[in-house]
Amino acid sequence: MNSCPEAALSVHNLDVIFRDASGVVHALHDLTFSLPPNGFLSLIGPSGCGKSTLLRVLAGLVPPTAGEVCYNTDQPKIGMVFQKANLMPWRRVLENISLPLELKGLPKKTILDRVHEVIRQVGLEGFERAYPRDLSGGMAQRVAIGRSLIQDPDILLLDEPFGALDALTRERMGDELQHIWHAHKKTVVLVTHSIPEAVYLSDQVLALSSRPGSIVLDMPVDLPRPRTSEIRYSDSFSKLTHKLRDTLQEDNTMIT
Amino acid sequence: MKSDTGKETTPQSTGLFSRLLYLAASLLIGVLLWQAATMVFGLPAFILPGPGQVWRRFIQSLAEGQLQQHTLTTLFEVLAGLLIGGLAATSLGYLLAKSAPLEKLLSPYLVASQSLPVVAIAPLLVIWFGPGIFSKILICSLTVFFPILINTVVGLREVPNDLRDLMRTLKASSTQTLWKLEVPAALPIYMGGLRVGATLSVIGAVVGELVGSDRGLGFLINIGRGQYDTALVFVAIFTLVFLAVTLYGLVLLIERQFLSWQSWRQDVR
């Protein structure tokens, strides 16, 4: 990860190609974009177009085949929420959320205070001592979000974090995310399948084509902040969602 | 197993009670059938002693202190073998799981050693290392080695890649990854290996003692056979069964203790 001064995060001519026994998969092709500090970017695109792969590249888990990724600091603190909740089944909710701080070796008391704060933020009070197997999909996903928030990361990478939530909880979590982002100054990259959610939350939306994923639209969203539910009914909001929908449809893909 | 709310302890403990009841009943039936068989066939005691005779022999060898002494010897061999073989298998298993080339290099020997019954090399080991405790410990170590090795490797392979990725994004050190991820994730499968190993270790010890020894329950069996003291042979066999079952139960108990979250295997999220 090289560092680049202005943008919090920038990607130049990124290509990712997987080669394994079963063949070659060209996942991402020639992506170039950048995101200013404290920017909020959403990624949207058809299933299998490489969104998760892009997040994994940003997290340093997958090396780029070509091109480069750089951050404005040398060692950015990255919080990642995986597409599956990815909890440790032998740890209770409390212990799953505290893991990142445990690894840093912070004192128990500090960790515990912070865990309870985060549990409030993601609305899991009363489930501190539950094991992952006893959680609903949405609750598990919220534990994963809590785990990513606890270390107060500079960059938050979220892979469909609200996928398993009902519509209303989804909006509430979206608002909570907006609030955290605003209050704690983070750079966020969010993968979502929801067009309105992408527009509602972001400063910038990237639409990707089907595989190999390349950028078909890099759309700024200059709606006023902070945003509240009313904005969903405004003209400028629907103009943006229409534009996004048209682009994605043109690419002849399905969005649910 | 729904765990720790007050409501559920009652049905669970009655479950335990009825299980014990069934166990007692089945033991009783076994003893009665045995008694009936000795009466019907009228076999001499050196062929098939009755339950009463075996019981008296049991009490007698307890009183002489002979049974305790040989049981302790065997138990020591079993535990030492489990410890040594287990430690060796666990460390080698860890290395194998970490290094594919090493695994490929060693796997012919591992497969060969697996297909070789310990019974076949027990005489050799006794010749080389004498009839004392040492050769038995060696035999036990060899018997427990393979199942524990395999379960270590398989357990570590089962660690979900997504969780490994998580640890990487959290910049965990390799020691942290070992203790916070690999050990707990591999534990259910590892404990299965330990359970099998515990029973196999008992078998290993007895085989070694039968082949050549001067103490232990296998030695006691040999003595009984030589003196046509068949009741003593039965006493030794029952003690062995008791030893193996207790060990197995002990490992199971430890397993339950550590793996109360275990139903996760059915639905991983």
Ligand SMILES: Nc1ncnc2c1ncn2[C@@H]1O[C@H](COP(=O)(O)OP(=O)(O)OP(=O)(O)O)[C@@H](O)[C@H]1O
């Ligand atoms: N490690 C890998 N090895 C080989 N192929 C891979 C690997 N990871 C991802 N792929 C392939 O890359 C492509 C993109 O996958 P990715 O998971 O990034 O899609 P996605 O956009 O996140 O899809 P979805 O919306 O369904 O989550 C897929 O065809 C997938 O099979």
Ligand SMILES: [Mg+2]
């Ligand atoms: Mg994905």
